[in-house]
Amino acid sequence: MGAALLEEEEISVRMAGLPAWVRDGAQIRREVEAASFLAGIELVDRVARAAEDADHHPDIDIRWRTVTFALSTHSAGGLTAKDFDLAAVIDRLAAQGEG
Ligand SMILES: C[C@H](O)[C@H](O)[C@H]1CNC2=NC(N)=NC(=O)C2=N1
Incomplete structure (x- = not known):
């Protein structure tokens, strides 16, 4: 069984807890400015592994x-x-790559 679509009110509550993210219709989006191109690629690598774990x-x-x-x-x-x-x-993961 797949995950259930969230109600608009639930989405608003969850967005409030994720200030770096913007809502764009059926998706949420965040930009990260890494320290360098390679730091950005390393972040993508860490996110890719987390994504695989979460399927x-x-x-x-x-x-x-x-x-x-x-x-x-x-x-x-x-x-x-x-x-x-x-x-x-x-x-x-993005915060780990800062500072
Ligand atoms: C079978 C597998 O769970 C599905 O194809 C997953 C894989 N990753 C996915 N990722 C995203 N973002 N949306 C999905 O619906 C999705 N489906």
Whole structure:
């Protein structure tokens, strides 16, 4: 059984807990500016491993040292808890790469 689509109110509550993310219809999105191109690639590598563990995979756009992650549950046709859970993991990994 797949993850259930979240109600709008639940999405609002979860967005409030993820200030780096923006809502874009059926997906949520966050940009990370890494210290360098290679630091961005290393972040993508860590996120890829977390995504495999979760069996949930972000769309990833890499432009020099700006990496954009977008999350949506394609099988459900919108946002589910899986998206917000992985967003929190991405935030943690992005913060590890800072400073
Ligand atoms: C079978 C497997 O669980 C599905 O194909 C998963 C894999 N990763 C996925 N990732 C995302 N973002 N959405 C999905 O619906 C999805 N489905």
